[in-house]
Amino acid sequence: MHEFPDIIKLFTKTSNNLRNGIISLRTPLEEMVLKASGNELAYVDNRRDAKQNYGYDFWGTLDRDWLKNQGIEARILYSESAQFPDFLFKVREQQGKLFCGSLLELKDSKGGSIASFNSTLPTKHKSLEEIDVINGNKLVSRVAHVLDGKLAYSQDYYTSQRQSLYLIRTHKDDHQRVRVSIVDGSFFETIPNEHLIYQMFLNILQSHLEKKELKIAPETLKQVEDALSHITNHTIISASQLIEKASIKPRLRIMAEVHPEGNPHSSFYPQISEGSLTLILQASSYTKELERQLHREIPYIGIFPIYHKRNGEHIVFQLKP
DSSP states (O other): OOOHHHHHHHHHHHHHHTTTTTTOTTHHHHHHHHHHHOOOEESBBBBHHHHHHOOOOOOOOHHHHHHHHTTOGGGGGTTTOOOOOOOOOOOOOOEEEEEEEEEEEEEEOSSOOOOOSSSOOOOOOOOHHHHHHHHHHSSHHHHHHHHHHGGGGGGTTTTEEEEEEEEEESSSTTTTTTTTEEEEEGTTTOHHHHHHHHHHHHHHHHHHHHHTTOOOOHHHHHHHHHHHHOOHHHHHHHHHHTTTSSOOOOOOOOOOOOOOGTTTTTTTTTTTTTEEEHHHHHHHHHHHHHHHHHHHTTTTEEEEEEEEETEEEEEEEEOOO
C-alpha cells in the first residue's frame, strides 16, 4: 500500500494531460488539479470558479436537500471559502485502516521564489482536527465528512495524520523558465515544528533585548528559554485567545517564507529542468516500487535523486512535455 496513491494518480493524470495537450504548464493550477482528479476530491476551496470557469461541479449529483440536512448551506455550495487547504482528497480504507486523504495547497509565483505560506506552516502531515483550528471553523471537515461517506465515521477520521503536499509553480508566465512541482511537505519541514516555533519566539525575545539594550542574568534567561520551550503547538497559537476585559479575541497567524535551499526550483537543484513537471517525494521504502510503477505508466519520465542539505535524499519524477 503506497503512502499517498491519490497524489501518484494526480501526477500520472496531469502528465498524460500535458502530453495530450489538454493542459500546459501555464494552465491555472486549479484547472490542472480539477482536470486530473475526477471524483477523488473531498474538498475544493474555490467551488465557484471550479464550476463557472472549469465546468467542475464539486457536488455532482448529490441531492441539494440532503446536503442541507447534512449542514451544507446553500450559500457555500458554489463559493470561494478562503480556507486551508485548497484541495483535500478522499480517504480510502484497507485492512480496517484509513489512508489517502492528502492535502494539496497551491503556490503560484511570477518569479523564481515560492509564494509565502500565509495561513499555516508547511508540514509533512496534518489532521482534519488541526485544519479546523487553523481555519477557526469546521467548514473543511464538515464538507469532507459528507464527501467521504461512511469512512468519515471511522474512529480516527479527524485525528489521522494526512500527507501534506504542495503544488508549486515558479515563473508562471514565462514559457521557457516555468516549472511545476508536486512537493512532499518534508521538503519544507526540515526540523520539527515544535522546535521551529519555540526558536522563533526565542529569537523575537532576543531581538527585543538587543534593541532595548537590556541585560538579563544568564540564570533568568535560561528560565525564560525553558518556559518558551513549551510553546510548541501551532494549533493553539492559531486559535483565538480570550483575554480578560478585552473586547477582541486576538489570534496569531504565522507566515513562512521558503529558504532558497527549501525551494526545489532554485539554483540549489539544477537537475530540476526549466519547462518541466515534477513530483518530489522524500526517499522511503515506497520510492523503489514507485519508480517501477511510474516508469511503466509514463515510459518517458525521468527519475533521479536530489539531496536536500537540510533533509536528506528526495526522489524526483520529472516530465518534460
